[in-house]
Amino acid sequence: MTTAHDPQAPARAPATQRSMADLIRAAVSGWLGTALEFMDFQLYSLAAALVFSQLFFSGESAGMAVVLSMATYGVGYIARPLGAVFFGRLGDRIGRRKVLFYTIALMGAATTLIGVLPTYHQVGMLAPILLVTLRLLQGFGAGAEISGAGVMLAEYAPPHRRGFVASLVGLGTNCGTLFASAIWAILLGTLVESDVIAWGWRIPFIASAVVMVFAVWIRLNLKESPVFEEREDVVDGRALSREQILERATDRADTRTLEAMQRKPVKALVVSFFLRFGQAGNSGLIQTYLISFMTLTLTLQKGVSANVVIVSSLVGFITIPAIGWLGDRLGRRRMYIIVMSAALVVIVPAMLAIDSRDLVWVFVGYVVLHNVAVLSPASLENVSIPEIFGARNRYTMTAIIREIAAVIATGIGPVVAAAWVAAATGSAVPIMVMLVLYSLSALIVAVWAKDWTGRDLTDPRPAM
Template structure:
């Protein structure tokens, strides 16, 4: 029986292609996707905390607090700009040569650059070369990361049994949560056991250098990973009929094939960008901007933000799979509609809690907001975007949609937020931006089709 709104035909042989892989293969793909995404977010969250806690005096000394904040956020944003180039390059490679090859390359670039940041000289040692090298490594890491999470998303969705695709796909979000938790926990420990002098002297290097262990294990795992069953068995679709690639010329001419491949391409892409924009915007605002704002603007203790994110990430281990299960039962659109609406509603209360200066209130507000406005949307996004696109260009379109939305929200957003708060001396721009991010995600979901259980062998997009 077809799922509502997916318009999909059954696979060519009547067998769900995901069932072609054993439980062992699925488990290995799941762990690979989880660890790779964890390393990606460990990297970006390490830098986010570093920018908030130590990078301004280490790489941008002598600047006014507001200018240092803007420079640190701009360097953070450079990684997201490089991700767009990586999405184009590796996305096309993934659709042509396979998901496995790309996932090996992206993790190597991303993890290697993270490790090397731990060996960078500071401004005191080499002057302007220090921030330039930091920007270069951020660009290299971003180039690899541009297709990492997209590749993991595609791989897990294409491995997962159709009825459990939401739960299995949510493991990507669980990976981001794991990376965030590891980064926040690491910085929390460093702040607790080291003096400020020790932290600025050598302590900040520890988490970056230590990430090499996770990198090597993930490389080994991905080297032994089997290719996605959907990539191996994907079919062409002509007039709603699924036919294997080597049989395409027997069914219809090239013109009919091209028409099927490009059907509704634009709408699906822009829906995906909107969904991603809302989630990524809230993520950058809560996990990066607010943590920096607490320290550089409100002059609160460095540990408050890291503790809040740590607690929120622990809670996320329950939130993410629960949302994945719900999306399998009630659909993808309701998940987005409900949680994006909640994100808009809690924006002002979150900022009022932050402005209160009360440690407990701040911690509770940030931890809950992380789950309700970021992790819940990400858990739904991981499978929704994969189901929106057809098999021929799924990797490329998904990677581009994620990075286009990510650049607009997570690269430009933190810099804009820093500039607006510095110019106004108020918290209201942060609340307004969170409402805006959530509203865009809401309206994108409103115009999106329901894609739960869609046949991933189809080449035409769902919208």
């Protein structure tokens, strides 16, 4: 007879063992896939801020062209929840490995094709239509990529190192951001502006195909998640239907499964949503809109915007694993409280430093703001949301929560910020207000939640 267990009980040793080589392969797979996703989106966000307003929306006024360019960035986030639902459910039904192969292939192909698009001057309105179409496909594939990578690493890693190992997903975001920013910095530093506009902007998108091919090859040789294989509702590599699960759990008196099937995870949904909402909102403003703000509103050279992201991303190679390591030792709930409190403290001074236009202070302000308010919670988030949800629908719920929160916070945030700053005649105050609201939302739910660190991931019930 199966007895009830605390959903926050410590993890037990899995029956299905994976070697250190398997763990390394899974870590590299998650790192590469997430690097490609964030490289794709950072390539686009930098292009949207620096050149796309001239290439695809040249028929509009300068201010409106920037707003429309930011809006196409947001379009990708509209498709992401659809991809999260489709691929997330598929991942819970047939396994993580196959779905992660599908997502990276779709996402990478769409990004590469952006590099061969015609411009507005060449084909008129067809150019922005094609751009939006590829952004939708890119978003559809990306909707379950980072969620799947986080789930896979959380389910692969030893419980006492889960935060550190899963932080490699965060390093992937950092590598992608760094690589994209480095390519743009090289282009802006070696080409005159007319060449960048004429053909140079295509190079980063086409070059991303190299990373995609390597990541696909790694995933073809990846073993399935041991937690997925151990799920009681998985038979011959495929999940049973709800009716079959209920019948089987009833026959076996499996109270854990029966409770999971009947329980509505309201608190788990609210907590995970606002943890993601806070981080995603900060990310959209700092990694997307703030680049445009520094270039157009503060009239800093375009190369400065790319270089400041590079420096901050390099610092992030220390920040991300350090926060993951601390989460394993101090608990992820406690680390969320520390990190988001620190974000609230640094927002105003960091933004004032950036607004000063002094290059040294611009760099200091951006690095501090980016590492505290974006990279630190991202390191915690990649393991926290998978840990919060139960084994049966972990991929689905993780992907849906991440992407719905991202649509609301990250997809809309840069557009609202661009319009609000324009109405406020270039003031940085609207950015500060939005960053405070985003950070406060994550802090409040972290205080409200019960700690979920290191729980048994084979448990079908949510942590709260």
